[in-house]
Amino acid sequence: MSVTPPFNPPTRILxxxxxxxxxxxxxRAMTAPILGHLDPEFLRIMDECRTxxxxxxxxxxxxxxxxxxxxxxxxxxxxxxxxxxxxxxxxGICGYFGERIAQMAERAGGEVTRVQAAWGSPVDxxxxxxxxxxxxxxxxIGVVHAETSTGVQNKIEPFSxxxxxxxxxxxxxxxxxxxxxxxxxxxxxADAVYSGTQKCLSAPPGVAPITLSxxxxxxxKARETPCNTWYLDMALLEAYxxxxxxYHHTAPISMIYxxxxxxxxxxxxxxENRWARHERNGRALQSGLEAMGLVLHADEGYRxxxxxxxxxxxxxxxxxxxxxxxxxxxxxxxxxxxxxxAKVWRIGLMGESSTPGNVLLSLSxxxxxxxxxxxxxxxxxxxxxxxxxxxxx
Amino acid sequence: MSVTPPFNPPTRILxxxxxxxxxxxxxRAMTAPILGHLDPEFLRIMDECRTxxxxxxxxxxxxxxxxxxxxxxxxxxxxxxxxxxxxxxxxGICGYFGERIAQMAERAGGEVTRVQAAWGSPVDxxxxxxxxxxxxxxxxIGVVHAETSTGVQNKIEPFSxxxxxxxxxxxxxxxxxxxxxxxxxxxxxADAVYSGTQKCLSAPPGVAPITLSxxxxxxxKARETPCNTWYLDMALLEAYxxxxxxYHHTAPISMIYxxxxxxxxxxxxxxENRWARHERNGRALQSGLEAMGLVLHADEGYRxxxxxxxxxxxxxxxxxxxxxxxxxxxxxxxxxxxxxxAKVWRIGLMGESSTPGNVLLSLSxxxxxxxxxxxxxxxxxxxxxxxxxxxxx
Numbered sequence: 001m002s003v004t005p006p007f008n009p010p011t012r013i014l015x016x017x018x019x020x021x022x023x024x025x026x027x028r029a030m031t032a033p034i035l036g037h038l039d040p041e042f043l044r045i046m047d048e049c050r051t052x053x054x055x056x057x058x059x060x061x062x063x064x065x066x067x068x069x070x071x072x073x074x075x076x077x078x079x080x081x082x083x084x085x086x087x088x089x090x091x092g093i094c095g096y097f098g099e100r101i102a103q104m105a106e107r108a109g110g111e112v113t114r115v116q117a118a119w120g121s122p123v124d125x126x127x128x129x130x131x132x133x134x135x136x137x138x139x140x141i142g143v144v145h146a147e148t149s150t151g152v153q154n155k156i157e158p159f160s161x162x163x164x165x166x167x168x169x170x171x172x173x174x175x176x177x178x179x180x181x182x183x184x185x186x187x188x189x190a191d192a193v194y195s196g197t198q199k200c201l202s203a204p205p206g207v208a209p210i211t212l213s214x215x216x217x218x219x220x221k222a223r224e225t226p227c228n229t230w231y232l233d234m235a236l237l238e239a240y241x242x243x244x245x246x247y248h249h250t251a252p253i254s255m256i257y258x259x260x261x262x263x264x265x266x267x268x269x270x271x272e273n274r275w276a277r278h279e280r281n282g283r284a285l286q287s288g289l290e291a292m293g294l295v296l297h298a299d300e301g302y303r304x305x306x307x308x309x310x311x312x313x314x315x316x317x318x319x320x321x322x323x324x325x326x327x328x329x330x331x332x333x334x335x336x337x338x339x340x341x342a343k344v345w346r347i348g349l350m351g352e353s354s355t356p357g358n359v360l361l362s363l364s365x366x367x368x369x370x371x372x373x374x375x376x377x378x379x380x381x382x383x384x385x386x387x388x389x390x391x392x393x
Numbered sequence: 394m395s396v397t398p399p400f401n402p403p404t405r406i407l408x409x410x411x412x413x414x415x416x417x418x419x420x421r422a423m424t425a426p427i428l429g430h431l432d433p434e435f436l437r438i439m440d441e442c443r444t445x446x447x448x449x450x451x452x453x454x455x456x457x458x459x460x461x462x463x464x465x466x467x468x469x470x471x472x473x474x475x476x477x478x479x480x481x482x483x484x485g486i487c488g489y490f491g492e493r494i495a496q497m498a499e500r501a502g503g504e505v506t507r508v509q510a511a512w513g514s515p516v517d518x519x520x521x522x523x524x525x526x527x528x529x530x531x532x533x534i535g536v537v538h539a540e541t542s543t544g545v546q547n548k549i550e551p552f553s554x555x556x557x558x559x560x561x562x563x564x565x566x567x568x569x570x571x572x573x574x575x576x577x578x579x580x581x582x583a584d585a586v587y588s589g590t591q592k593c594l595s596a597p598p599g600v601a602p603i604t605l606s607x608x609x610x611x612x613x614k615a616r617e618t619p620c621n622t623w624y625l626d627m628a629l630l631e632a633y634x635x636x637x638x639x640y641h642h643t644a645p646i647s648m649i650y651x652x653x654x655x656x657x658x659x660x661x662x663x664x665e666n667r668w669a670r671h672e673r674n675g676r677a678l679q680s681g682l683e684a685m686g687l688v689l690h691a692d693e694g695y696r697x698x699x700x701x702x703x704x705x706x707x708x709x710x711x712x713x714x715x716x717x718x719x720x721x722x723x724x725x726x727x728x729x730x731x732x733x734x735a736k737v738w739r740i741g742l743m744g745e746s747s748t749p750g751n752v753l754l755s756l757s758x759x760x761x762x763x764x765x766x767x768x769x770x771x772x773x774x775x776x777x778x779x780x781x782x783x784x785x786x
Contacts, residue, residue, distance in 0.1 A: 069462040267397050
């Protein structure tokens with residue numbers, strides 16, 4: 001008997017809420033020789049990441065980097081750096097991740113007001129505006145662009161207007177949108193935008209792109225109390241990422257390699273082409289699911305193309321269906337979070353996983369299993385509807 | 394012209410303070426297909442990591458996991474979870490990383506007393522005992538096992554005794570020792586031990602092993618105020634790592650793969666064999682450096698085998714020597730941190746980088762460059778002395 005367990009992870013088709021599948025070029029990049037975190041060749045790779053991140057996030061912000069942790073580390077860096085004890089914070093919440101922003105802001109000592117929307121609807125900008133006006137002196141407004149728990153896409157422009165008229169900073173969570181849905185950090189006038197690598201950028205999870213406007217970074221530098229976190233202190237991180245190269249942490253070298261190649265793939269495909277691909281495949285899946293006889297959960301007009309929530313029909317067993325998809329077809333889809341547990345499935349089409357083949361495979365696999373569960377899924381109609389949206393015959 | 398920059402990191406011989414070189418099996422592991430963070434096969438890999446981590450850290454603590462960030466995230470998790478506002482904390486400091494613990498404890502709201510030692514000497518346990526006694530009601534005593542900034546190894550047993558007699562929790566930073574120097578979490582009676590992957594475990598940086606005693610985890614659960622950090626909240630992390638599998642963050646899948654194979658390599662070599670290898674190679678390097686005519690910086694009897702600090706001779710240019718080593722021989726060694734900047738070099742022999750070949754190559758390369766700088770380095774004597782310690786002819 002070997003002293004250690006074998007290591008042979010199986011191949012999956014990743015169509016959950018993330019991680020998505022990675023391009024082989026990204027995985028290969030991680031086998032490149034490890035460099036020291038102050039090696040001139042590594043610093044060049046960091047600079048190239050910074051430049052490519054600015055292009056992918058559509059920003060000219062100086063402070064654009066990758067925090068050394070998964071997507072949630074980007075959220076924590078944004079919230080903990082921008083919120084000081086006593087600061088007024090308004091968070092528009094329409095799902096799990098908006099609530100997480102609020103919880104972090106409370107840990108940072110903020111006075112947090114939550115503006116709630118139903119899980120499946122977008123945040124109402126007018127409700128946020130009313131709260132911001134009545135509270136007065138709001139430091140930060142937070143909103144999630146792509147709510148991974150509900151499949152809802154919030155339109156950001158109305159929140160930009162509220163931030164502008166009130167003087168508040170605008171934080172936008174783009175974990176699930178960056179690289180798949182248009183993120184326009186500068187055009188939005190957003191002050192803090194962060195993401196993860198394992199969604200539409202299609203790299204393994206492990207680093208989090210983040211960008212801060214000069215107004216936001218000025219607020220970080222003007223803090224009266226030190227940031228709650230040393231590890232994710234943006235002033236310390238920026239002193240390493242900018243030309244000063246002050247030692248802070250040992251950069252996650254191989255993950256930065258993966259990010260470098262993931263960003264290169266995005267730019268080589270072209271941002272607009274990539275958004276169009278995600279849009280086409282996502283709408284095809286949604287048409288197929290509806291044609292099959294299922295009901296989409298998110299409000300029409302606010303449905304993310306990259307993550308679709310679909311209601312689980314009465315009498316169908318959530319765990320059995322997801323288990324059969326995984327076991328028979330190697331397909332991972334996600335269950336519902338929080339209030340949507342056992343009520344919806346979350347089907348992702350992100351990055352490398354966003355392909356016409358995955359649309360058709362998931363529809364046909366799901367249709368078969370649903371019929372076994374007693375639900376009259378019409379796979380013929382589903383495939384026809386999806387194919388039409390895909391431009392196929 | 395290509396739209397994106399080329400990606401071809403060069404091969405280095407990593408003999409700085411970390412990262413160290415990685416075994417090809419560890420790098421290959423990261424190219425395995427990405428699994429979802431709740432996939433049964435991934436959960437099995439996590440469980441195996443947990444079991445192997447306990448063996449490598451010599452503990453039976455339930456709460457043993459890897460935080461989703463580099464070594465510093467382990468420090469931040471330990472400090473931020475164990476220190477509440479107003480808690481009395483005593484940190485024994487003999488270099489940069491002890492000071493970092495103190496700074497984090499202050500950000501957590503702790504009332505911190507620093508017990509300082511010269512950079513090159515160990516922390517004096519009697520000085521710590523006196524401060525702990527006079528302060529009274531000390532919640533946490535912090536000390537660094539292997540001080541990466543000075544090459545000093547603190548003996549932990551005397552601090553264990555102080556923690557025991559005072560009832561304080563004992564935090565031990567093992568970032569640079571785990572897998573290279575004996576770490577005995579349970580035998581020490583340590584309450585929090587953390588490390589990094591990129592030193593003697595010889596995986597890429599990106600996750601941080603950590604273990605908490607039941608006494609420490611009870612303290613976490615009994616907190617009156619929430620932990621400063623949501624991302625590194627040990628109660629939330631443990632709820633994902635233990636059988637509950639509560640969603641917290643998307644685990645850094647590929648880094649967990651790397652950790653799995655790095656731990657397997659440690660256990661297949663055998664912990665005692667591995668400690669002996671690091672001891673033999675480190676003492677050989679130190680003998681060689683002294684025979685060459687250089688002066689070791691750390692106090693005799695407290696020198697780490699895995700990281701050696703050696704004083705830069707008068708008249709020798711720090712940057713030129715390190716630049717020539719990198720450019721000519723592909724060897725990375727580290728410069729001094731803080732007060733030791735331009736005064737010492739830091740030469741690591743960690744994990745895969747700890748080989749007899751690297752001892753001899755670094756001595757001969759350094760000797761040649763020092764002679765060009767006007768320092769009469771005796772390479773003959775250096776190689777003879779090192780070879781004798783290596784057991785060579």
